[in-house]
Amino acid sequence: MDFHFTPEQEAFRQELRAWLTTHVPADDGPLRHLQPQASDEDLTFLKDWQRTVYESGWAGVSWPQEYGGRGASLVERVIFDEEMAALKAPGLLNVLGLEIVGPTIITHGTMGQKKKHLANILSGDDIWSQGYSEPNSGSDLGSLQTLAVDHADYFVVNGQKVWTSLAGYANWCLLLVRTDPDAPKHKGLSALLVDMHSPGISIKPLRTMTGESEFNEVFFEDVQVPKSHLLGEQNQGWQVIITSLMFERQGLGFYFTFAQKRLYEDMRSEVKKARRYGAPIRTDPLMRQKMAQAYIDCEVLKLNNYRALTRLMRGNPAGPEGSIAKLHWAETNQRMQDLGVEMQGVGGQLYQEVETSEGGNYWQYGFLRSRANTIEGGTSEILRNIIAERVLQLPKGR
Ligand SMILES: Cc1cc2nc3c(=O)[nH]c(=O)nc-3n(C[C@H](O)[C@H](O)[C@H](O)COP(=O)(O)OP(=O)(O)OC[C@H]3O[C@@H](n4cnc5c(N)ncnc54)[C@H](O)[C@@H]3O)c2cc1C
Secondary structure: OOOOOHHHHHHHHHHHHHHHHOOOOOOOOOOOOOOOOOHHHHHHHHHHHHHHHHHOOOOOOOOOHHHHOOOOOOOHHHHHHHHHHHHHOOOOOOOOHHHHHHHHHHHHHHHHHHHHHHHHHHHOOOEEEEEEOOOOOOOOOOOOOOOEEEEEOEEEEEEEEEEEOOOOOOOEEEEEEEEOOOOOOOOOOEEEEEEOOOOEEEHHHHOOOOOOOOOOEEEEEEEEEHHHHHEEEOOOOHHHHHHHHHHHHHHHHHHHHHHHHHHHHHHHHHHHOOOOOOHHHOOOOOHHHHHHHHHHHHHHHHHHHHHHHHHHHHHOOOOOHHHHHHHHHHHHHHHHHHHHOOOOOHHHHHOOOOOOOOOOOHHHHHHHHHHHHHHHHHHHHHHHHHHHHOOOOOOOOO
16 A cells, blocks of 8 residues: 555645635535435525535536546545545535446446536436435345336336435436346346436335434335336346446545544534533543544554545556445444534533534534435445355355
């Protein structure tokens, strides 16, 4: 692993930092990340921010230039994430489109699909969601039941998805359906690009323990999807979804690492102020131990991601580091959020309404939201299975 940046990479960092310094809006207004309680004002703010990023050529930073991206190298992409987190830039509204669906369309899409969707993903004019999980299919996704029947020019879709993030805002969905019920379970699936305003789609928000409706149930009743919206080959949808999951790990992994570091800095300023039983908590040996552990966890996350990066830069396919990073990040974040609440003493148990993403109830909100980290994007049990079997080469569990 080489920790040094080349002069070209440093120049990239300086150019980006200069742009962010003049363009990142002050951190005292609307929500800086899309959250379900977002008001119309918040949404307009986030839409405007993505358009500003897009018009300045920083959206889709690692997408190839021929598709409207900046064509940044892997290392430049990492620098991009690091600077965005360090300068507290607002999140990009269409994150699922930019990081997952867009790159998947670039890999598997037809020319027509690329023309129709890519520019709108970059600009944020279209917001995307992912419809994979179903009430009886989560970890075992290959068993899904939503059926798409082939009617020559179009498919007719019937079934139900669940936990569909952003479905309430999205106008498009990358949907995984069964097109051949007689084939072995992973072989009869197809991926469809579905217009969420199609007749027959209804969306029911689900309330989570933060009090929000982050995700939704989505019902499909005789929904017609044109054949031209099939992504990849018919009955080869599993390959498309594997591609999308690979982009998810790659695209979001580094950002989370740097966001975690930022959270650590917030925690450090908190620990300097907080007092317990009349004494500053920074003198408490247990608290000092937990802070040191949080710092170590952040460093381990970073190094593991650098290891994955080195592997990719040597031309190897994405390895199991992605699973280790996701597992470690989810559990580190939960521990750090627990600590953030603990620092506030008994008052930490109080929780009223979520005010802003960074303001009131910051730690309480983070504590509750972080419970989902060990479920979303692959549960910790499933990741441990992958690591046991593919990294440690242990025999398969029964
Ligand atoms: C915040 C959030 C956002 C999400 N967003 C989306 C989205 O946008 N689109 C989408 O399609 N899905 C989304 N999901 C769904 C997510 O992908 C699933 O929740 C996840 O894959 C687990 O599936 P499940 O909930 O059906 O649990 P199950 O698969 O039923 O698992 C239940 C429990 O059994 C354990 N388990 C299952 N199989 C095994 C095994 N073989 N070995 C050991 N333990 C096992 C699991 O680890 C878990 O603890 C989201 C989930 C969350 C929490």
